[in-house]
Amino acid sequence: MKTKQFLVLAAGFASLIFMTACNENNDASPEQAKLEIRLTDAPNSNIKEVWVDIKEIQVNIGDSTSWTPLTGVHPGVYNLLSLTDGRDTLLADATIPAGRLSQLRLILGEDNYIITHDGQKEMLTTPSAQQSGLKVQIHNDLTGGVLYRLVLDFDAAKSVVEAGNSGKYILKPVIRVLSFVPSGGIAKGFVAPDSVMSTIYAIKGPDTISSTATNNGNYQFRDIPAGNYEFHYYPAHDSFQTATKNVSVELGKITTVDTVFLQHK
Structure with missing residues (x-):
């Protein structure tokens, strides 16, 4: 220094x-704000790995009813259970218009699966209601020129549901905003x-x-x-x-x- x-x-x-x-x-x-989106999770004692296929992130700005894809997104298949104990990963580093950020949604692909503790790979099916994207409510104002860090908690323990006695698993994502702060x-x-x-x-x-x-x-x-x-x-x-x-x-x-x-x- x-x-x-x-x-x-x-x-x-x-x-x-x-x-x-x-x-x-x-x-x-002054018309643009920086948005950094990170993903984290809490431990799940019942499953060894939970892999989620994130293809795209879209945002809803102001009173608009339309969705805008973010640039600077890092698509990939992420193991949620590697993002515990304070660890996170960068999902997006984007520039968006200043103003009201109402919602964002994660668009998932089809390569979602778990690894059980005995090493078995089980594919996760996603309910049709979720196929249009996983919506997260934000409702925060963004000031131009400021970098905002948004941390999402993708709760693997609550998101993976066993389908009765079939041995199959369903992905019903539970996501919440862990923190949203200007840096x-x-x-x-x-x-x-x-x-x-x-x-x-x-x-x-x-x-x-x-x-x-x-x-x-x-x-x-x-x-x-x-x-x-x-x-x-x-x-x-x-x-x-x-x-x-x-x-x-x-x-x-x-x-x-x-x-x-x-x-x-």
Whole structure:
């Protein structure tokens, strides 16, 4: 991690840093939110393995009645019982429109099965009512530029049902939202004059948490941890003085920093 002392040396390289520092912080769109979906489960003492074939994830945004497939989904056949004791797996890393996320649904394939404790493989049939997708109620607002982490608990113990005395098993998925939280906040602002490119460091205590650079005077830190920061501004032109501002970042919210007016030396 960079320290404050390092920043003094780094200021001399501000014009070079600008060429590479216009990263995703500046590219973030206020109309888009990031959604990370993870899957976990609790142990099941009766079955050795439960494999579920996840083909697609769709979302329902706002008041729309239509379903939109997510990009960035990782389809595959997942063993739910390998996702216990705090372990999870990444199902999707997607960008979706900011606003109200009403529901999502998992579209399953046909390769669903269990492995019993004596090593037998038993295919799982899925009731026709579930074939259109497994719906999960969300009803949360998403702020543009913020990364949200959604953890789904696919309860294998309740989802696998033995069909009477037939020895067959049915998959009746029980899924709940274990957690749905924003991972950080957004801080954005403007540096004048906008003709002077500047590098900005977000410093929390002795550490530099993130850095970015201005683009026509605008800058943005996306998805940084909540807390109190010192923002240090280093102009690329050595005829201007550096500047500092105290900034408070809140979880899942956008903080607009007062305009920084660079002063001549």
